Amino acid sequence: MKQRILVWALTLVLLAGAWGVSKATLPDDASTAAFPTVAALDEPASVRNLEVTVTDVHVASRVTDADGWSAEGTWVVVDLEAASVVTQEAAILGLAELVVGDRTFSATDRGTTFAKQRLVTGVARAGSLAFELPADALVGTATLRLGVPNGSPNEVLLDGLIELPIVLDDLPVEVEVLLDENGWAR
Template sequence: MKEKILVWSLTVVLLAAAWGVSKATLTDDAATAPFPTVAALDEPVAARNLAATVTDVHVATRVTDAEGWTAEGTWLVVDLTAATVVTQQSATLRLAELVIGDRTFTATDRGTTLVGQRLFTGVPRSGSIAFELPADALTGSGVLRLGVPSEASPNDVPLDGVIELTVRLDELPVEVDAALDENGWAR
């Protein structure tokens, strides 16, 4: 009888240990996951090869760029300045996404925005990025993620640093019309 109790006790201990190991084990993509750097509105922040300052976040039902392009819908517009820190080789603002719950939205490449624009070391560029969202997405919080490709893998999303800014979506007022900042050198 004591042997059965000992065997069952040992089985429970081993199962608990196996469960603990499975919870402590990193996911398969952990080796290539970026290191997030938390940002705040109007505060400069740097993550490896990207330095950025998000100056404004607003929602509009119509956006217009400096060249006359216009689109209607539900738009989240982010005004920012960005520069590289280490190298400008293959340095473009390639990662610009908004994560809301389990949904991820990529910044639009329509109109004139900073998405895909070449960045320079130590010389900030200013402009806007915009996300076209479904109307029901403007509740709760979202996380804005910005990054440039790493020098080791310029064709991939960043592997070493990403800037993340939490946006409280339901606190943002909805404007009728928003102009995307013209791309240019920051002042």
């Protein structure tokens, strides 16, 4: 009887240990997951070959640019300044996404936006990114993700990602927002 209790107790200890190991083990994709630099509004954030300062965030029902292009909808517009840090070779703001919940939206390339803008080393350029969202997506917190691609267009190095949390509930909906012209930062 004593031996049977000892076997059951040892079994329970081993099961508890296996459960603990399974909870402490990282997911399979942990070795390739990015560890982003978290940015704040009006504060520069730097990673590998990218330095970005997000200067303003707007929500609008209509966006326009200086060339006369416009579009109606539900838009999140991000004004920013960006520069490459190390080299101009292949320095393009290729990753510009807005993550809202489990949905990811890419910056539009319609109109004159900063999407896919070539960056200059040490000299900031300025412009706007525009994200068209469904009306029901303007709740909660979104995450702006920016990066310079490493080879393929949406692949950035593990330490080459900048993220900025945006509380969408706090932003008033403007009737119209004019996209900043792409140019040198002031």
